[in-house]
Amino acid sequence: xxxxxxxxxxxxxxxxxxxxxxxxxxxxxxxxxxxxxxxxxxxxxxxxxxxxxxxxxxxxxxxxxxxxxxxxxxxxxxxxxxxxxxxxxxxxxxxxxxxxxxxxxxxxxxxxxxxxxxxxxxxxxxxxxxxxxxxxxxxxxxxxxxxxxxxxxxxxxxxxxxxxxxxxxxxxxxxxxxxxxxxxxxxxxxxxxxxxxxxxxxxxxxxxxxxxxxxxxxxxxxxxxxxxxxxxxxxxxxxxxxxxxxxxxxxxxxxxxxxxxxxxxxxxxxxxxxxxxxxxxxxxxxxxxxxxxxxxxxxxxxxxxxxxxxxxxxxxxxxxxxxxxxxxxxxxxxxxxxxxxxxxxxxxxxxxxxxxxxxxxxxxxxxxxxxxxxxxxxxxxx
Amino acid sequence: xxxxxxxxxxxxxxxxxxxxxxxxxxxxxxxxxxxxxxxxxxxxxxxxxxxxxxxxxxxxxxxxxxxxxxxxxxxxxxxxxxxxxxxxxxxxxxxxxxxxxxxxxxxxxxxxxxxxxxxxxxxxxxxxxxxxxxxxxxxxxxxxxxxxxxxxxxxxxxxxxxxxxxxxxxxxxxxxxxxxxxxxxxxxxxxxxxxxxxxxxxxxxxxxxxxxxxxxxxxxxxxxxxxxxxxxxxxxxxxxxxxxxxxxxxxxxxxxxxxxxxxxxxxxxxxxxxxxxxxxxxxxxxxxxxxxxxxxxxxxxxxxxxxxxxxxxxxxxxxxxxxxxxxxxxxxxxxxxxxxxxxxxxxxxxxxxxxxxxxxxxxxxxxxxxxxxxxxxxxxxx
Numbered sequence: 232x233x234x235x236x237x238x239x240x241x242x243x244x245x246x247x248x249x250x251x252x253x254x255x256x257x258x259x260x261x262x263x264x265x266x267x268x269x270x271x272x273x274x275x276x277x278x279x280x281x282x283x284x285x286x287x288x289x290x291x292x293x294x295x296x297x298x299x300x301x302x303x304x305x306x307x308x309x310x311x312x313x314x315x316x317x318x319x320x321x322x323x324x325x326x327x328x329x330x331x332x333x334x335x336x337x338x339x340x341x342x343x344x345x346x347x348x349x350x351x352x353x354x355x356x357x358x359x360x361x362x363x364x365x366x367x368x369x370x371x372x373x374x375x376x377x378x379x380x381x382x383x384x385x386x387x388x389x390x391x392x393x394x395x396x397x398x399x400x401x402x403x404x405x406x407x408x409x410x411x412x413x414x415x416x417x418x419x420x421x422x423x424x425x426x427x428x429x430x431x432x433x434x435x436x437x438x439x440x441x442x443x444x445x446x447x448x449x450x451x452x453x454x455x456x457x458x459x460x461x462x463x464x465x466x467x468x469x470x471x472x473x474x475x476x477x478x479x480x481x482x483x484x485x486x487x488x489x490x491x492x493x494x495x496x497x498x499x500x501x502x503x504x505x506x507x508x509x510x511x512x513x514x515x516x517x518x519x520x521x522x523x524x525x526x527x528x529x530x531x532x533x534x535x536x537x538x539x540x541x542x543x544x545x546x547x548x549x550x551x552x553x554x555x556x557x558x559x560x561x562x563x564x565x566x567x568x569x570x571x572x573x574x575x576x577x578x579x580x581x582x583x584x585x586x587x588x589x590x591x592x593x594x595x596x597x598x599x600x601x602x603x604x605x606x607x608x609x610x611x612x613x
Numbered sequence: 614x615x616x617x618x619x620x621x622x623x624x625x626x627x628x629x630x631x632x633x634x635x636x637x638x639x640x641x642x643x644x645x646x647x648x649x650x651x652x653x654x655x656x657x658x659x660x661x662x663x664x665x666x667x668x669x670x671x672x673x674x675x676x677x678x679x680x681x682x683x684x685x686x687x688x689x690x691x692x693x694x695x696x697x698x699x700x701x702x703x704x705x706x707x708x709x710x711x712x713x714x715x716x717x718x719x720x721x722x723x724x725x726x727x728x729x730x731x732x733x734x735x736x737x738x739x740x741x742x743x744x745x746x747x748x749x750x751x752x753x754x755x756x757x758x759x760x761x762x763x764x765x766x767x768x769x770x771x772x773x774x775x776x777x778x779x780x781x782x783x784x785x786x787x788x789x790x791x792x793x794x795x796x797x798x799x800x801x802x803x804x805x806x807x808x809x810x811x812x813x814x815x816x817x818x819x820x821x822x823x824x825x826x827x828x829x830x831x832x833x834x835x836x837x838x839x840x841x842x843x844x845x846x847x848x849x850x851x852x853x854x855x856x857x858x859x860x861x862x863x864x865x866x867x868x869x870x871x872x873x874x875x876x877x878x879x880x881x882x883x884x885x886x887x888x889x890x891x892x893x894x895x896x897x898x899x900x901x902x903x904x905x906x907x908x909x910x911x912x913x914x915x916x917x918x919x920x921x922x923x924x925x926x927x928x929x930x931x932x933x934x935x936x937x938x939x940x941x942x943x944x945x946x947x948x949x950x951x952x953x954x955x956x957x958x959x960x961x962x963x964x965x966x967x968x969x970x971x972x973x974x975x976x977x978x979x980x981x982x983x984x985x986x987x988x989x990x991x992x993x994x995x
Binding site: 232233236237254259260262263278279514526527529531532556559563570571575576577578585 | 614615617618619620623633635636637640641642643644645654658660661664703721759768815886896897905910911912913914916918919934936937941942945946952953954955956957958959960965972
């Protein structure tokens with residue numbers, strides 16, 4: 232514990248916006264998040280008091296970082312699994328554990344395990360050669376989705392293949408791949424749960440996520456007109472996965488909604504973009520919930536604070552135009568009710584630099600306001 | 614501006630819980646609050662990245678602190694007025710300005726000015742000798758309320774006088790005093806507004822404040838069963854005062870509700886305990902609103918996020934019992950919906966160490982939950 236406060240210290244590996252927003256939540260709990268950042272200019276390092284500079288692949292840096300922490304957790308899933316296992320063996324309370332996070336780090340492992348559990352997944356196979364892809368395409372039909380088994384995010388590490396020819400370069404690059412059928416989806420959903428070491432699991436309302444170029448651009452909470460049965464099925468699936476995989480902390484299950492029900496797309500084991508709406512839109516934010524989970528506190532209430540909540544990501548726009556500060560002025564003048572979250576990140580086209588959240592009674596106008604607000608910050612015009 | 618983010622830097626003088634919660638709000642706006650703290654263990658210094666150590670009475674420390682800030686503001690009202698004037702003359706955007714904050718620093722000035730404006734105030738007079746008190750008591754009746762003109766807070770600097778004899782020691786101590794009639798109050802209210810340099814003013818719903826031993830222990834938002842006319846009168850009074858006094862930033866007007874209407878008790882020009890409920894209970898928190906005001910951003914929406922919101926302060930209890938961390942576990946198990954804010958402060962009996970907020974549809978159960986939660990954290994028993 233922090234001897235100055237008598238309250239626990241949580242360390243988060245990675246200094247991105249998830250750590251930044253987790254620090255905000257930690258402050259309410261009387262804590263100050265310890266952050267392992269690559270650079271003092273990282274999003275979380277700009278705002279946190281207890282920042283250590285180091286690399287998540289460096290075991291000795293991780294070991295030093297963990298000293299004095301009641302719990303260590305992650306802003307991303309790139310810490311080598313063997314390092315997580317080593318620290319746990321040395322007595323560090325590090326969550327999610329190596330056995331669990333492996334399923335968020337490696338899509339092949341995830342698909343195998345989910346298949347074995349009987350969870351709904353797309354048809355898929357591992358790839359050792361180009362002919363594996365051709366054969367699979369012949370079985371399930373083109374196009375196919377190829378995914379790097381490790382390291383992909385925000386649309387990176389995912390490729391649409393219309394024919395075997397599309398795969399030649401990819402296979403030659405030596406990237407470890409799986410291929411999946413392209414699921415005929417109605418829309419994408421996400422089910423977010425948190426699980427503590429004690430085994431308590433709390434589930435948030437199921438949301439709709441809207442992607443563009445593989446990047447989440449909007450989240451609608453709750454998912455509009457989602458039948459109760461599907462909503463319950465999605466929550467139950469996420470709860471089962473959290474229990475089966477032994478997740479501690481948050482688990483975000485990205486889902487496809489299809490005519491036949493839900494299918495698991497991806498897993499993430501950390502605060503997740505599909506849960507940013509919870510900061511204002513749920514009684515307990517995902518960031519506080521993650522802290523409560525890794526510290527084995529009882530979970531917080533997950534209910535909505537308004538009938539309709541929409542989060543829209545702010546992506547970096549093209550260079551030029553008015554400054555981000557001026558954009559903020561204009562946006563605040565136009566819509567005094569929008570909630571803004573800026574991450575302190577340098578603007579690069581397509582990079583997530585912030586998000587906005589709007590709450591209200593009806594999804595349609597709430598969504599329109601959120602989209603407009605995000606566009607203001609992104610493009611400097613309404 | 615912070616060259617790393619392109620966003621403004623606000624400096625706050627004082628490292629207490631108000632600065633701590635303002636830093637939390639600054640993070641959402643892409644900023645990192647710069648804090649001038651007395652000690653690295655101050656509440657805000659524990660969580661903020663940009664902390665300077667120095668004393669608010671030291672002009673050169675203030676001058677150094679202000680360098681590179683787009684705006685400088687305060688966590689308390691103890692910065693010498695002449696230092697504020699000096700910095701402003703040197704080109705620092707320091708808010709509220711010396712002319713305005715004087716009315717929050719000096720109760721005699723405040724009473725004179727409000728009287729001249731025709732604002733409703735208790736009958737009062739300045740004190741140069743014991744006979745001033747006796748005479749005034751004979752005019753308005755005993756008991757009287759004596760107040761130190763400067764430096765009082767949380768019940769300090771306020772004395773109830775039943776007779777002239779009660780005042781002897783006080784007058785002999787040389788404390789500069791005013792005396793006021795004891796207003797026959799029904800309850801206490803507070804009206805919170807924010808004003809920008811541009812002149813925009815935003816008003817929050819009027820709240821009821823419950824005091825014990827001169828310390829605010831509960832805030833009920835909105836003030837239950839407050840007639841519309843009184844609510845509008847209180848808001849209008851606070852708006853008029855903000856405009857007349859040239860306040861920039863937050864202005865909290867503490868009011869007595871009497872049979873004859875409202876009477877001004879005190880003014881505060883900073884985020885205020887009567888506004889902590891706004892973190893979850895209003896669309897824009899008072900901390901964000903204060904930042905928006907001192908940066909001359911357009912003001913945020915002030916509407917309630919739930920029909921009933923109650924904030925209860927957590928005061929330090931007697932030493933002993935289970936740790937604050939264990940108390941938090943128990944509280945979270947008992948009420949997963951309560952919002953907790955701990956300030957990272959050492960526990961001392963009667964010291965404000967945190968607060969809790971509960972939101973809901975009906976004031977009575979919401980209030981009961983908030984009181985119970987605060988008691989858990991305070992006493993370690995339900």
